[in-house]
Amino acid sequence: MWxxxxxGRDLHxxxxxxxxxxxxxxxxxxxxxxxxxxGKAIYGPLQGASLELVLSDELTFGEWRSEFPGGRVLAxxxxxxxxxxxxxxxxxxxxxxxxxxxxxxxxxxxVVIGVVIDGAARAYPWxxxxxxxxxxxxxxxxxxxxxxxxxxxSFRVFVSRVDGREAEFFLRxxxxxxxxxxxxxxxxxxxWSLIDSSGSEWNFQGCAISGPxxxxxxxxxxxxxxxWFDWRNYHAETSVYGGSASAH
Amino acid sequence: xxxxxxxxxxIGNLPHREPESPHxxxxxxxxxxxxxxxxxxxxxxxxIRPFSYQAPRxxxxxxxxxxxxxxxxxxxxxxxxxxxxxxxxxxxxxxxSLIALVMIFVAFxxxxxxxxxxxxxxxxxxxxxxxxxxxxxxxSKEMIMAVSFGNDARAYPIRQMAYHHVLNxxxxxxxxxxxx
Numbered sequence: 001m002w003x004x005x006x007x008g009r010d011l012h013x014x015x016x017x018x019x020x021x022x023x024x025x026x027x028x029x030x031x032x033x034x035x036x037x038x039g040k041a042i043y044g045p046l047q048g049a050s051l052e053l054v055l056s057d058e059l060t061f062g063e064w065r066s067e068f069p070g071g072r073v074l075a076x077x078x079x080x081x082x083x084x085x086x087x088x089x090x091x092x093x094x095x096x097x098x099x100x101x102x103x104x105x106x107x108x109x110x111v112v113i114g115v116v117i118d119g120a121a122r123a124y125p126w127x128x129x130x131x132x133x134x135x136x137x138x139x140x141x142x143x144x145x146x147x148x149x150x151x152x153x154s155f156r157v158f159v160s161r162v163d164g165r166e167a168e169f170f171l172r173x174x175x176x177x178x179x180x181x182x183x184x185x186x187x188x189x190x191x192w193s194l195i196d197s198s199g200s201e202w203n204f205q206g207c208a209i210s211g212p213x214x215x216x217x218x219x220x221x222x223x224x225x226x227x228w229f230d231w232r233n234y235h236a237e238t239s240v241y242g243g244s245a246s247a248h
Numbered sequence: 249x250x251x252x253x254x255x256x257x258x259i260g261n262l263p264h265r266e267p268e269s270p271h272x273x274x275x276x277x278x279x280x281x282x283x284x285x286x287x288x289x290x291x292x293x294x295x296i297r298p299f300s301y302q303a304p305r306x307x308x309x310x311x312x313x314x315x316x317x318x319x320x321x322x323x324x325x326x327x328x329x330x331x332x333x334x335x336x337x338x339x340x341x342x343x344x345s346l347i348a349l350v351m352i353f354v355a356f357x358x359x360x361x362x363x364x365x366x367x368x369x370x371x372x373x374x375x376x377x378x379x380x381x382x383x384x385x386x387x388s389k390e391m392i393m394a395v396s397f398g399n400d401a402r403a404y405p406i407r408q409m410a411y412h413h414v415l416n417x418x419x420x421x422x423x424x425x426x427x428x
Contacts (some may be wrong), residue, residue: 001428002424003423003424004416004423010423014372016366016368016411018298018302021299024311025413029305033311033315036413041348043311043312054395054422056393057394058392059398060388060391061381061391061405064403065381067401068403070399071394071396072402073380073381074376074378074408075376075377075378075379077371080412081339084410084412085407085411088406095299095303098299098301098302151388151389153389239310
């Protein structure tokens with residue numbers, strides 16, 4: 001997601017083509033061509049310009065609804081409703097790729113979470129991330145917390161630092177047991193409790209809800225869920241978390 | 249005395265060849281303008297086609313042509329038209345049909361250079377509507393893209409965005425482009 005004003009002028013974008021399965025857009029004002037994944041103007045009058053990234057999330061509707069009770073949802077456009085494919089994800093995952101990076105650590109259609117800190121890029125393979133979450137990592141000297149939400153589908157990336165000090169986070173897994181033993185009726189919702197080494201409890205929005213850090217919030221880091229081939233194509237120097245080149 | 253007719257004949261040959269030469273040039277000019285007009289549309293359309301590899305250089309050429317295609321097809325197309333009209337009187341039936349066929353391609357290119365056929369496949373949202381989350385029929389497990397500025401929190405269902413691809417929105421006064 002991008003801010004679409006540049007030097008005081010609002011731009012209006014439209015779909016204009018495809019570049020190795022990442023779409024190209026143009027703005028109505030100048031006709032400049034922009035690459036969707038990078039927000040960069042690659043050809044035309046504004047060539048070389050960059051759009052400013054907007055911090056956004058990929059969440060389940062359920063998670064978002066609980067976080068933003070007053071939020072509003074883009075309504076489906078009635079005449080295109082039948083074009084909205086509920087099966088788009090598995091279908092896209094089966095599409096052939098036109099660029100590939102043989103010899104790299106992942107397969108083309110492997111899903112990754114891509115993070116960039118001051119030019120250093122790292123990909124967190126989705127499958128191993130969901131098993132390992134919360135992932136504590138360092139990228140370019142910045143301590144990171146990559147965490148899967150209570151729904152098992154939403155994710156967020158934070159700077160893993162509280163009051164200027166690096167923090168350790170882990171998911172408390174004994175919640176269900178303690179709730180059951182105290183006569184608490186388990187619900188179908190998986191218990192999710194993120195705590196740090198000081199004993200503070202944090203919610204998925206990255207804010208401490210109890211303990212010494214209560215009221216504090218972690219800094220959010222933009223992250224992109226993408227296919228490996230696309231991420232690798234635009235981040236040639238990317239490391240892969242858990243891979244051979246990520247241990248720095 | 250005997251050389252006189254030969255000399256005469258040689259002189260006479262020149263004006264005889266003369267009418268063929270401008271025709272050839274006209275045909276060449278016509279073909280060239282037609283190739284230019286058609287190329288302005290077809291080269292970028294060929295390069296920027298889905299499920300194919302876009303080489304960096306080919307992509308730049310494609311974008312450069314597409315950028316100039318509305319003017320390029322118009323100028324080249326008009327030159328084609330003028331040349332076609334000039335040639336028309338001097339040619340036979342099968343050459344006329346050849347010219348007509350080429351002109352159809354030229355007109356097609358000039359038209360397509362002005363239309364965004366990508367939006368025929370993936371229609372844009374012209375005027376987006378938002379509904380309260382309580383009124384939404386989305387399943388809890390459905391993925392959405394979310395953004396919030398101040399008190400304005402918005403969700404864009406990925407299933408919808410995977411079709412429209414791009415949406416120009418304004419959230420709490422901030423113009424944003426939602427892309428997927």
